[in-house]
Amino acid sequence: MRVVDASTSDARVIQSALSHRKLGPEYAIPSVQQARDEAFWSANVARDVGGGAVFPSVDAPAQLGALGDVGDASVRGVEADADEPVFRDAIGDASGGFVGTFETCDTCALCALGDVPAGVALTAPEKSSESSSSEPTHCTLCYGCNVILDRIEKRVVFNGKSRPVQLGASNTAVFKGQVLRDEADGGGVKDVFVKAWCGLKGEYRHLPHLERWTPETCPDEGKTYQDIVKSKSCPDSGMTPNRYCNQHFLNAIDKIAVEAGLGDITPRTWTLLAKTFTPWDEGQMSSSGAKQELLVQVFDKAPGVSLESLGAGVDDEKIDLINSGDLNRIKDITLFELLTSQRDRHGQNVFFDEFGNATVIDNETAMISSAKAGLNSMFIPGGQKYETYRVGYNKMTCAMNNNCDTVPEKLPTVGILLDYRCYVEGGYIGKDYSPTLTAYLEKLEGLSAQEIQDYYQLSRLQMAEELKERAHDMLHLGFEGAVKKLYASMRPGDIAGTFGTFAYAIVPPCCGPRQCTMSTARETTSCVGEPNCAHTYIKEAQAWIGPNTLASLATFLEIIGVRASDERDAVTQVDAEVAAIPNITNTTDPLAPPSPVNDTMNDTTFTTTATTDQPIVQPSPDAAGHIAVLKEQIERLRAALERVRDVEKKVGT
Numbered sequence: 001m002r003v004v005d006a007s008t009s010d011a012r013v014i015q016s017a018l019s020h021r022k023l024g025p026e027y028a029i030p031s032v033q034q035a036r037d038e039a040f041w042s043a044n045v046a047r048d049v050g051g052g053a054v055f056p057s058v059d060a061p062a063q064l065g066a067l068g069d070v071g072d073a074s075v076r077g078v079e080a081d082a083d084e085p086v087f088r089d090a091i092g093d094a095s096g097g098f099v100g101t102f103e104t105c106d107t108c109a110l111c112a113l114g115d116v117p118a119g120v121a122l123t124a125p126e127k128s129s130e131s132s133s134s135e136p137t138h139c140t141l142c143y144g145c146n147v148i149l150d151r152i153e154k155r156v157v158f159n160g161k162s163r164p165v166q167l168g169a170s171n172t173a174v175f176k177g178q179v180l181r182d183e184a185d186g187g188g189v190k191d192v193f194v195k196a197w198c199g200l201k202g203e204y205r206h207l208p209h210l211e212r213w214t215p216e217t218c219p220d221e222g223k224t225y226q227d228i229v230k231s232k233s234c235p236d237s238g239m240t241p242n243r244y245c246n247q248h249f250l251n252a253i254d255k256i257a258v259e260a261g262l263g264d265i266t267p268r269t270w271t272l273l274a275k276t277f278t279p280w281d282e283g284q285m286s287s288s289g290a291k292q293e294l295l296v297q298v299f300d301k302a303p304g305v306s307l308e309s310l311g312a313g314v315d316d317e318k319i320d321l322i323n324s325g326d327l328n329r330i331k332d333i334t335l336f337e338l339l340t341s342q343r344d345r346h347g348q349n350v351f352f353d354e355f356g357n358a359t360v361i362d363n364e365t366a367m368i369s370s371a372k373a374g375l376n377s378m379f380i381p382g383g384q385k386y387e388t389y390r391v392g393y394n395k396m397t398c399a400m401n402n403n404c405d406t407v408p409e410k411l412p413t414v415g416i417l418l419d420y421r422c423y424v425e426g427g428y429i430g431k432d433y434s435p436t437l438t439a440y441l442e443k444l445e446g447l448s449a450q451e452i453q454d455y456y457q458l459s460r461l462q463m464a465e466e467l468k469e470r471a472h473d474m475l476h477l478g479f480e481g482a483v484k485k486l487y488a489s490m491r492p493g494d495i496a497g498t499f500g501t502f503a504y505a506i507v508p509p510c511c512g513p514r515q516c517t518m519s520t521a522r523e524t525t526s527c528v529g530e531p532n533c534a535h536t537y538i539k540e541a542q543a544w545i546g547p548n549t550l551a552s553l554a555t556f557l558e559i560i561g562v563r564a565s566d567e568r569d570a571v572t573q574v575d576a577e578v579a580a581i582p583n584i585t586n587t588t589d590p591l592a593p594p595s596p597v598n599d600t601m602n603d604t605t606f607t608t609t610a611t612t613d614q615p616i617v618q619p620s621p622d623a624a625g626h627i628a629v630l631k632e633q634i635e636r637l638r639a640a641l642e643r644v645r646d647v648e649k650k651v652g653t
Helices: 032-044 060-067 225-231 243-259 316-324 328-339 384-391 414-418 435-446 449-456 461-476 478-488 539-544 550-559 564-579 626-650
Strands: 046-048 054-056 098-101 111-113 138-145 148-150 155-158 161-164 173-180 189-196 269-277 291-300 350-352 358-360
Touching: 111 148, 111 173, 138 269, 148 269, 225 243, 243 269, 243 291, 243 449, 316 414, 328 358, 328 461, 328 478, 384 414, 435 461, 449 461, 461 478, 478 539, 478 550, 539 550
Parallel strands: 098 138, 111 138
Antiparallel strands: 046 054, 148 173, 155 161, 173 189, 189 291, 269 291, 350 358
C-alpha cells in the first residue's frame, strides 16, 4: 500500500509487499536494492486515486505475482545483487488468495489503510450468517485496516552507520506500524509503534525464536474503570498482563506530561481499537496474517536510536552528538523523571536523533510506591540505573554470583554522561521551573488525592497521593530536596552486589574523561554540557552530594535555606515512615538487607533509611518560630536515628 500527501508530487511509500523482509539477521538492513524496488513500485504498481492517497492498483496482485523474488530477478533492467536482502513476494507465498476487506478476509498477507479505492475489484466472498462453509478466506490484499503492523528491524542506519536495535525479551508484542494522520494534523500517514500485552490471536511471538507467545485473552476483558478501581486488581505500575490497567496508566502519564509542559520529551500515546492483521512472516508462523480486532496502545515514533545502540564507550562522536542537541531537553526529561517517579530509565529507552535531541520511551514502570521503588533514572544520581553505569553491572549483581570479593568495579561508561548536573547552570535545578510546570505543580497541590485519581483515572489512590506529594515537594523543597526526600524513604543500596531499585549515596558528577577516569573508546578531552569542561557547581549542588539519610536530608534542607515549616514537614514525613518500620519485615528482597547507618558520612557511603507502605503524614500548617522548630527537629532526628539503629538490629543487619 502507498499513501502520499496530496500537496507533494512524490509518493511516500509506507507499506508494500516488498517492505517485509525475510526473517534473519539481514532482513532489517536498508539496501540500495530496496530503493530500486521502491522506485519500481512507485512507477508501476501504485495508482493515484485522488483524495491525497495512492493505493495498489486494480491489477496489483497480478503485477506482484509477476515480480517474483527480486533477489533472483532484475527490476526494470537493474540486476539484483545476490548479497542484498531478499524481499518477500506476498503473492508467491500465498498463491490463490483474494482481494478483500477487513470484514471479508480471515487472514491477509498485506493490508491497506483506509477505504477501498474507487474502481478496485474485490474478489473475496462476502461473509454470511447462513454460510455453512468453515473454510477461512485468505486474502493477498485487504482494505479497511486502521493500523498496519510489522516487525521491528534488527538494525537501523543512524548517521551513516548500521546500529543494533534492542528488541527486548518480553512476550509483550511490540510492532512498528503506520496509521492515518488526522486531517487536522495535515493528513497523510505517520509512523508509530504499537504495543499489545494480550488479546492477539494466533500465538504471536514478539521474537520468533521464543517459546512464549502473547496471551490470546486478557484477564481484565470486559472490565470497566470502576471495576478496576473497586477490585484493586491493577498493580502499582503499568507492567502487567492486564491490558486495561496498562492503557489507563499510560494515558494518564501522557496527560500528565502534556499538562506539565513536558509532552515533547516523550512520545504521545493513545489507545486504539485496532482492525488489522499480524505480519505475514512468510506464512511460517501460526500468527501469520491473522485477523486482529483488539485494543492496542499506539505511540508516536521516537526519532533516532537508543543510547545503548551507540555503544558503551565514551568518545568525541558521542559527546559531540549529545552537545549538538537541545540540552534543555535533558533538564525537562529530568523533571519528568521525578514528577512521574520513573524507576526503569536506562540506555535502551533513551533515544537520540541525528541532531542530538534526547527522547525517553517506555514509561510503564513509573509512579510506583516510594516504599517499593520511588525513583530510578540514569539522569538522576543516587539510583541503581545510575550506579550501574558508574561501577558496572557485574559489580551491582555480584551478590547473585557470589563473587563480590573478586569482581572489580568498571570504569564509568557513556550512560553516566546523562547526569542532569552536567547540563544545568551551577549543577543545580532548585526551583528553576518553567511557568507552565510551576502552574501545573500548584494545580496538583490544590487538588485532593481523590480528585487527582478521578481526573487521570488512575487505578490506585496511592498513585494520586504520591503524585500530589511530589508536586508539593518540588514546589517547596526544590528539585534536589524532593529527590533527596524520596531517596530517604527508599530501601538503601550498597556496593555489596544487591541488584534492585534502591537509593545510593549521591556522588560528584562526571561530565567527561577530563573530570574523571572513564571507559573511553578513543582518546577524548571534551565534556558534555560544557565542551571545554568548564562546569561550575554552586554550594547547593555540592551540599546535595552524600548519603540520603534522614539526617543528611535535614542538613541539606537547612543549607539550601528551605523555610522552617517546609523543612519540618519533609523530615516529619520521612520520620513517620521510619517509625513504622517495625511493622514490616525485610521479605520483599532477601538479597537486599538495609545497610548499617554510618555516622562518618562521605560521598561513597551507600546508606539511607528504610520505608513502608504506610500513608505519608500530611504537612502541618503551623510554624512556631525558626529556633523552636530547629530545636524540635534536632530532638526528632536523634530519636529517629535511634529507631533506625534498633530496626536494623531487629532485621539482622
